[in-house]
Amino acid sequence: MNKLLRTLIPFDIAKGLSITGKHFCKVFFTANRRKVPFHIVSEYPEVVAKVQPRYRGRLTLLKDEQGEIKCVCCLACEKICPTQVITIEKGKKEGRKMPFPVRYDFEMERCIFCEFCVESCGFDSIILNHQFELATYNREDFSIGMEGLAHNMYEPSPVGKFSVADD
Amino acid sequence: MFKNEEMEINLGPQHPSTHGVLRVKLRLDGETITHCRPMIGYLHRGVEKICENQTFFQGQVWTDRMDYCSAVANNLGWAEANEKLFGITVPRRAQYIRTMLNEFNRLASHLIWLATHALDIGAMTVFLYAFREREDILDMNEAFCGSRLTTTAFRIGGLREDLPPGFEKLVKKFLAKFPTCLEEYENLLSENRIWKKRTIGVAKLSAEDAIALGVTGPVLRAAGVPYDIRKAFPYAAYAEMDFEVPTKTEADTYARYLVRMEEMRQSARIIQQCMDGMPEGPVMAKIPKILKAEVNEVYHATEAPKGELGYYLVGEKGSGNPYRFHVRAPGFINLQSLPKMAEGGLIADIVAAIGTLDIVLGEIDR
Numbered sequence A: 001m002n003k004l005l006r007t008l009i010p011f012d013i014a015k016g017l018s019i020t021g022k023h024f025c026k027v028f029f030t031a032n033r034r035k036v037p038f039h040i041v042s043e044y045p046e047v048v049a050k051v052q053p054r055y056r057g058r059l060t061l062l063k064d065e066q067g068e069i070k071c072v073c074c075l076a077c078e079k080i081c082p083t084q085v086i087t088i089e090k091g092k093k094e095g096r097k098m099p100f101p102v103r104y105d106f107e108m109e110r111c112i113f114c115e116f117c118v119e120s121c122g123f124d125s126i127i128l129n130h131q132f133e134l135a136t137y138n139r140e141d142f143s144i145g146m147e148g149l150a151h152n153m154y155e156p157s158p159v160g161k162f163s164v165a166d167d
Numbered sequence B: 001m002f003k004n005e006e007m008e009i010n011l012g013p014q015h016p017s018t019h020g021v022l023r024v025k026l027r028l029d030g031e032t033i034t035h036c037r038p039m040i041g042y043l044h045r046g047v048e049k050i051c052e053n054q055t056f057f058q059g060q061v062w063t064d065r066m067d068y069c070s071a072v073a074n075n076l077g078w079a080e081a082n083e084k085l086f087g088i089t090v091p092r093r094a095q096y097i098r099t100m101l102n103e104f105n106r107l108a109s110h111l112i113w114l115a116t117h118a119l120d121i122g123a124m125t126v127f128l129y130a131f132r133e134r135e136d137i138l139d140m141n142e143a144f145c146g147s148r149l150t151t152t153a154f155r156i157g158g159l160r161e162d163l164p165p166g167f168e169k170l171v172k173k174f175l176a177k178f179p180t181c182l183e184e185y186e187n188l189l190s191e192n193r194i195w196k197k198r199t200i201g202v203a204k205l206s207a208e209d210a211i212a213l214g215v216t217g218p219v220l221r222a223a224g225v226p227y228d229i230r231k232a233f234p235y236a237a238y239a240e241m242d243f244e245v246p247t248k249t250e251a252d253t254y255a256r257y258l259v260r261m262e263e264m265r266q267s268a269r270i271i272q273q274c275m276d277g278m279p280e281g282p283v284m285a286k287i288p289k290i291l292k293a294e295v296n297e298v299y300h301a302t303e304a305p306k307g308e309l310g311y312y313l314v315g316e317k318g319s320g321n322p323y324r325f326h327v328r329a330p331g332f333i334n335l336q337s338l339p340k341m342a343e344g345g346l347i348a349d350i351v352a353a354i355g356t357l358d359i360v361l362g363e364i365d366r
Ligand code: SF4
Pocket: A059, A080, A081, A082, A083, A084, A085, A086, A110, A111, A112, A113, A114, A115, A116, A117, A118
């Protein structure tokens, strides 16, 4: 008898519908009110997404206070990189005792953003910045070096301006 | 006219409910499956061989990319296998943090299983709700190690960094709301008549068959075998944790669903215990800068969300690379039970069978 009742009256379906209904009402009455922090849906391209402080983005070379590149060409990062995307050429610069990188090439298309390079650097001369919008239209734009118009190793990649060819 | 004819069809490799690039060769008699063979290898990258050409330190990034739904669990296995090889003892605080993150990862993996499995069978709502909670776990991953999926979370000998400030608050917030979320999923599914019709008695795998095929994880536990490596051979800080190993004896899809739901509750319990008993101290052991192996071999098994994840490593004297590296992937071995589950059943039920095995093709093909 009980079983027949349960088969005839869909209590189970009603239970499920009550949950979805509850959520629907919550969304319906609170969405688009500024005071209610509505965290589930974020309006990504309009509202810039927040990243955590430890986020691993694109590799960036740092400069010291005098505007000098901090890297001293110890090649630790080149050696530890699991995908071998860093190429450094040692050189000299006038008025500087430490070696100076003449070339610091970074092939972003193969970088897996593991942060091993930053970890191995004993001179704190590189970081991974907080950028995640790194897509481009051309493959060449992934090859980042010391020189370059839109992309170089010191500045973040331009967002929204996708190609070197555009400028 | 068609009475004696059998039809051969391919399910996949590009089918939304095969969870990646799995191809299943089926022979059908009407709607009944008479022959079923999974074909794999579409995602083969040669992870084992790549790792043999890389140092022990670098190898970890490849383990991220095997089972991408549970990267932290893979990292833990790799780090512990190496620590066994080099005889390194990890500080206690690091063990606790590892255990906690591993359990979070189990939650994330089970949530993604619940979401996709329910979606395959036809319950769309759970998919959205489960991904909502998974998002919080991924945010925690990001706060701890800077990446959401391919975490590279641990280092041989401990952790790279301690927990970030404010992590405790995130965990507390998550643990406060997670039990209600679990109840919500269960209210949506456990009693639902469609869900029950699609899962009870479907894709059965008896305990004898499961053991004979080497199946591990929730699939084995749903057949009534209480085998969990966290209990049988405790690693990390699991020896100090108090938790239960849920089992069911029905050995069907519904039993596996119940086992996994209960496992999520236990995971939340372990996380709570880790938070309460978190010891102070360093998080990294003193290890030499360049790890050089002796002639030695280790096999280290851990309980990944999908089953027994084993790493087999052979060291060569004076070499910084492993001489041989092999992964016992739980998904690969669990998939071998698919013919046993599906043959004799209906074609509509093979989707449930694939979903209940909780496979990730990145791990199967490696
Ligand atoms: S983040 Fe990893 S892959 Fe990328 S350059 Fe650094 S070491 Fe290489």
